[in-house]
Amino acid sequence: MKRKAAVAGSFYPENPEQLKKQVELFLNEAPKLEELGHIRALIVPHAGYVYSGSVAAFGYKQLCGKSYDTIFLIGASHKASFKGAATTSCSAFETPMVDVIVNQNIINDLTNASSIIFCDDEVHQGEHTLEVQLPFIQQAFDGFKGIVPLIIGNDERELQKLARLLKPYWVPSNLFIISTDFAHYPPSVIAEKEDKNTADAICTNSYHHLLNYLEQQRKTGADNLLTGLCGWSAVLTLLAITEGLSVKYHQLAYEHSGMKLYKDSSRVVGYHAIAVCDEKEKEKISRHESTYLLGVARDAILNHFGLPGDVTDKVQPVDTQSAGVFVSVYVNDELRGCIGRFSHAPLEELIREQAVNAAFFDSRFEALTLDELTDLTIEISVLTPMRLIGDIQEIEMGRHGIYIKKGGAHGTFLPQVGARNNWTVEEYLSRCARDKAHIGWDGWCEAEVYTYEAIIISDKDD
Structure with a gap:
């Protein structure tokens, strides 16, 4: 059985030759960016080609000439409400050009692994979110083994489970394509602002940061904003897979419907193309950047005393996906304060703030004195995005640092804490649960446990 094309002739041309020429034109006009690493996933729009085709083409142009085995094609339903993810029993998806083969072997493995992934051909009938990607997929690749079509439901509680089922397929030979549009129906000036903020939240590679931003966006209720991300469940599923991995999100292109066809800016839909690439092998924070950031921390402490700072050699913002900062201060190698927070605020801003807090406002220690400055050393832990784990192994x-959350209670230990004390994993978790989250020695067993890593820079002598 084949899944019939539903929007040929409306969202894109029904005539095969016209369709091929239109997609080729879009791809030929899109630039190719050479500095990107190996692309693992692509977030692209799914509106009619006259509106979003040029943005989609910008994303797909980066894939031209590349080779993948299986393409996981993921979107959210525009018409059905359900839990989990609906795939299909169809052997192929029809398009005006040629049929696209469905990888039923992987689908069988997924549906056998858990009931939250199930076959439901009705969910796919008439749904355009995946279909409009197929002509671009056919033009961008010389060949691939098949697609795994998944339409994600609207129950946020299932998304982390879905991500764990899909994560084994997150390998360099596979590609994940996430289909979503952005702001729906506000005036263009609002859409541009909201879409930038939403894309920035996605590019933090933090599941909860995006989730919290979308909730804040919904509560704020910008003028006529029906939704800021119609494929939110598909994007969150991707973030649940990539969070904590060595990947980087790149914003490639943005337009909205007010720039197209009728040029109506009073009520628009936004479109982004975003690529997820393997992070290039390089030192995440260079020696020069480390020296500068340690100087920023020291200057913040000097300024708190009313003294001028020493940093004059400013560098460009450090290019790392920071999810927070902890600053530790030592006097004669004895800890005198350690405070930090999880945040996606600018790195320098966080370091200044937490350096002052650690030096003067850690209630466990006496505040730093002016006489102790000559014996002061500083350690900065730049935190990577958190990742929810399913198994303490x-x-x-x-x-790994750990962050434990149960209801409104939460606590964290930096990676170096467990290592310095030679704790077991269970002791690491139990001490954090009891001493930091205050939920008891075994409280972690019924809590959410997240891991993160820390890039540690210090001005201590080696």
């Missing part, structure tokens, strides 16, 4: 002592 995923925790690597010395590499």
Whole structure:
């Protein structure tokens, strides 16, 4: 059985030759960016081609000439409400050009692994979110083994489970394509602002940061904003897969419907193309950047005393996906304060703030005095995005910090805490649950446990 094309002739041309020429034109006009790493996923729009085709083409142009085995094609339903993810029993998806083969072997494995992924051909009938990607997929690649079409439901509680089922397929030979539009129906000036903020939230590679931003956006209720991200469940599923991995999100292109056809800016839909690439192998924070950031921390402490700072050699913002900062201060190698927070605020801003807090406002220690400045050393832990884990065996002592959350209670230990004390994983979790989250020694067993890593820079002598 084949899944019939539903929007040929409306969202894109029904005539095969016209369709091929239109897609080729879009791809030929899109630039190719050479500095991107290996692309693992693509977030692209799914509106009619006259509106979003040029943005979609910008994303797909980066894939031209590349080779993948299986394409996981993921979107959210525009018409059905359900939990989990609906796939299909169809052997192929029809298009005006040629049929696109469905990888039923992977679908069988997924549906056998859990009931939250199930076959439901009705969910796919008439749904355009995946279909409009197929002509671009056919033009961008010389060949691939098939697609795995998934339409994600609207129950946020299932998304982390879905991500764990899909994560084994997150390998370099596979590609994940996420289909979503952005702001729906506000005036263009509002759409541009909201879409930038939403894209920035996605590019933090933090599931909860995006989730919290979308909730804040919904509560704020910008003028005529029906939704800021119609494929929110598909994007969150991707973030649940990539969070904590060595990948980087790149914003490639943005337009909205007010720039197209009728040029109506009073009520628009926004379109982004975003690529997710393997992070290039390089030192995440260079020696020069480390020296500068340590100087920023020291200057913040000097300024608190009313003294001028020493940093004059400013560098460009450090290019790392920071999810927070902890600053530790030592006097004669004895800890005198350690405070930080999880945040996606600018790195320098966080370091200044937490350096002052650690030096003067850690209630466990006396505030730093002017006489102690000559014996002061500073350690900065730049935190990577958090990742929810399903099994404590995923925790690597010395590499992973932990964040435990149960209701409104939460607590964290930096990676170096467990390593310095030679704790077991269970002791690491239990001490954090009891001493930091205050939920009891075994409280972590019924809590959400997240891991993160820390890039540590210090001005201590080696």
